[in-house]
Each structure stands twice: as structure tokens, then as C-alpha cells.
Amino acid sequence: MDPASVVAPSALLSRPGAVPGAGVDAAVAAHYGDPMREQRLLGEGLAVVDLSHRPVITVSGPDRLSWLHSLTTQHLTDLTPRVGVESLVLSPKGHIEHALHIVDDGERAWITLEPGTAPALVDWLNRMRFMLRVEVSDVSDSYAVLGEPIGAHSIGSEPLAWVDPWPGPVGDTALYGPAEHPAAGRAWRELIVPRADLVDAVGDRHLAGLWAADAERVMAWRPRLGLETDHRTIPHEVDWLRTAVHLHKGCYRGQETIARVHNLGRPPRRIVFAHLDGSGHVLPDPGTPLVAGERAVGRLTSVARHFEEGPVALAVVKRSLPLEQTLDAQGVAVAQTVIVAP
Structure with a gap:
């Protein structure tokens, strides 16, 4: 693993009962001593999940949305401020390389990523800048992510948040899973908060570990990069077109595979x-x-x-x-x- 992608342990791992996760999730808690209770509290909107190991990058400049639109799978040119979308970066052969959770605040696009993936994505984005008016910054040292059900109690002023669009559908896309999805009505968001304020942002709310969040994600049939995907995965295989792929936007890397599989066959x-x-x-x-x-x-x-x-x-x-x-x-x-x- 690139040393730049190694994340320091979260400050919330000092909470009583905290048990670290494994692999790329080792910097945050898998649970805090009672995973089943944590799941129930999360489902009731009474708990928050430490996702502070997720990298945060920003893209600023007047060309940011049209530029990201040209590089990724989702339609982004008319993105409304504070409306969360997700998009994928594909290989030239259409295999999933990165999953981007994007929310624009009107001045910059904020993107959260899977742990360990920021260095490669930032390097690739910088190589694709050419003469466009964009600037890419890895701000993971300054900002952290918390996950919670929408409607959960928040401390202080409302922070910037990416609202998960799953299960959609979003925009001009296709469903490879059922139209009547078991996760319909799912309400989940990622709060982006100053890392120095992470403990204060949690406040007196209960903490739920990744085991609780993962159980919710599995029940929602929601794919995660690096788990449901490998180096050969195309979005159709894991039903990821429904929220991350626009079928009739301009060209982008990997689009030929998206169109060919959609028009001519099954994954x-x-x-x-x-x-x-x-x-x-x-x-x-x-x-x-x-x-x-x-x-x-x-x-x-x-x-x-x-x-x-x-x-x-x-x-x-x-x-x-x-x-x-x-x-x-x-x-x-x-x-x-x-x-x-x-």
C-alpha cells in the first residue's frame, strides 16, 4: 500500500469498548462492544458511524463540474449545490476503478472515496487537467466523514453532507436489479466535518461501528468498491448503473463497454x-x-x-x-x- 494512503487511527477509537476494523477499515471501529444494539440504534436514527478513514478531496475552479462530467460516468454539468450524486471512474475497458461520492457547495466539489484510493485518483485527475481551470486537493488531513441516517440529530450548524442516492434510479439509466427495490426509501448521508471537530460533531450521540453499517448496506444490496468489485468488474454486474451511470451523456473513458453490454447482452x-x-x-x-x-x-x-x-x-x-x-x-x-x- 502507498504510504500516503495509510490513515492514522481515528480519535473515536479511544471510546470505551471500541474494537478496530480490519484491512482498509483498521483506522475506525468495527464495533463498540455490542454490534446488535448498535444496529438497532442506527436503524432508529439514534447513532452515528465513524467513517473518518474515508479520504476527502476537493475540486475547485469554474470548469470543475464540466471536467468531472467528461471523466466519469454520471451527468454532472448541471449539478445543484448540496445535492449528492455518485459517479464512477472506469478503466478504458469499462472496469470500475474508483467510486466517487460527490457534493458541490457552489464553489468546489467535495468528493469522498474508499480508504486507500485517494493517491491514485488525485494523481490521475492531475494528469487529466490539461489547460482547464480546475484544482484538485486532498484535504483528508483537515476533513473527516461521519455516516448517519437522514433525520438523525446533529450537533451545531448543519454541515455539508452527501446524501446517498441509492437505490435510485437516478437520471437516464438502466436497472439490472428489481424496480421494486428493498432499499426504497433508504435515507443515508455522509457528513463532511473539520477533522479537528470530529469528537464534537459526534457529541453525546451513540456510536455504531462498521459492522452495524455494513449489515445495513448488505440488506440494502448496496455494492462497495473493493468488496463487491475486483479488477474485472463492470457496473452492470453489481447493479451500479441505477445510481452512478448516465447512459446518454458525452463520451468518457470506458463508455464503450457500458453501451455495448447494455445494448447487446448481459454481464x-x-x-x-x-x-x-x-x-x-x-x-x-x-x-x-x-x-x-x-x-x-x-x-x-x-x-x-x-x-x-x-x-x-x-x-x-x-x-x-x-x-x-x-x-x-x-x-x-x-x-x-x-x-x-x-
Whole structure:
């Protein structure tokens, strides 16, 4: 990992009971001692999630929106101030490289990213500036992110916030999952606050860890970069067109793949929601292969324990896998629910 992408532990890890996350999430808490209670509080709008390991970059200058529009998958030229959108940066072959949570304040675009991805994105954006009036800055040392349900109590003046558009649909796009989505009405946002004020921004509210937030995300069938995606993932496979891809905007890198798959066929893989057999004490880890008989057909991508639904997961499988097929993940039975149809 690039040393510039290593994030210092959050100040909120000093809270009683805090247990650090793993991997790219090690700088914030997985939970604070009672993950199930944290989930319930989060669902009731009484808790906030420390996402201060998410990098924050800004793009300023009069050309910022038209420039970002030309480089990414979403329509951004007429973006209304303080309206959150998401967009993707694709490879020339249409594979997902970056997921951008964007909110513009009228003077600059604020973008939050997955942990560890800022150096590569900032470097690429700077190489794409040419003679345009834009300036890219990594402000992660000065600003931090908190996640919360919309309507949750906030301390002090209302901060800048990115409101998650999932499950949309947003704009001129296509649905690869169901039109009647289980996450309809979902209300989630990311607050962008001065890092020095992180503890004060939480105030006396309850803290919920990433385990609670991930359980909510899995139940919403919401993909996360680096978990539901790998170096070959195209947006159609994980139903990401619904909120992040505009189908009839100007050219951008990777657009040919978006159009070809949408117009001529189906993606080679598909995301599914899964219930896991919870009779054992240990659940398989993300990345565990999924097997049908003796044949590998995919992998678990996100695994969570939901306080009502029990062990649940997201997985990516081969398109040809029969819909009724029960799968195995290292001895744990996995029942699939279709998201992207084959």
C-alpha cells in the first residue's frame, strides 16, 4: 500500500469498548462492544458511524463540474449545490476503478472515496487537467466523514453532507436489479466535518461501528468498491448503473463497454443477496469461494450478521448459475436471492 494512503487511527477509537476494523477499515471501529444494539440504534436514527478513514478531496475552479462530467460516468454539468450524486471512474475497458461520492457547495466539489484510493485518483485527475481551470486537493488531513441516517440529530450548524442516492434510479439509466427495490426509501448521508471537530460533531450521540453499517448496506444490496468489485468488474454486474451511470451523456473513458453490454447482452457475472446457515458459530469470510457441487461458481463479497435477519451476505456469481441453486461456502449453506437476473 502507498504510504500516503495509510490513515492514522481515528480519535473515536479511544471510546470505551471500541474494537478496530480490519484491512482498509483498521483506522475506525468495527464495533463498540455490542454490534446488535448498535444496529438497532442506527436503524432508529439514534447513532452515528465513524467513517473518518474515508479520504476527502476537493475540486475547485469554474470548469470543475464540466471536467468531472467528461471523466466519469454520471451527468454532472448541471449539478445543484448540496445535492449528492455518485459517479464512477472506469478503466478504458469499462472496469470500475474508483467510486466517487460527490457534493458541490457552489464553489468546489467535495468528493469522498474508499480508504486507500485517494493517491491514485488525485494523481490521475492531475494528469487529466490539461489547460482547464480546475484544482484538485486532498484535504483528508483537515476533513473527516461521519455516516448517519437522514433525520438523525446533529450537533451545531448543519454541515455539508452527501446524501446517498441509492437505490435510485437516478437520471437516464438502466436497472439490472428489481424496480421494486428493498432499499426504497433508504435515507443515508455522509457528513463532511473539520477533522479537528470530529469528537464534537459526534457529541453525546451513540456510536455504531462498521459492522452495524455494513449489515445495513448488505440488506440494502448496496455494492462497495473493493468488496463487491475486483479488477474485472463492470457496473452492470453489481447493479451500479441505477445510481452512478448516465447512459446518454458525452463520451468518457470506458463508455464503450457500458453501451455495448447494455445494448447487446448481459454481464458475465451477477450480484446476489444471500442468507447463510447460521447454525455454526463462525461465518465464512468475504472472499470465500462459492461452490455448487464441486464447481466454483463465485465468491462471497460482504458478510454480516443482521439483528433481525441473521447471517446475510452479498456475493458475485457466474451469470449461468441456476437461480434455485443452493451453494456452499466452506461448509456453510448459502441460499441466493436474485438481484441481477441472468
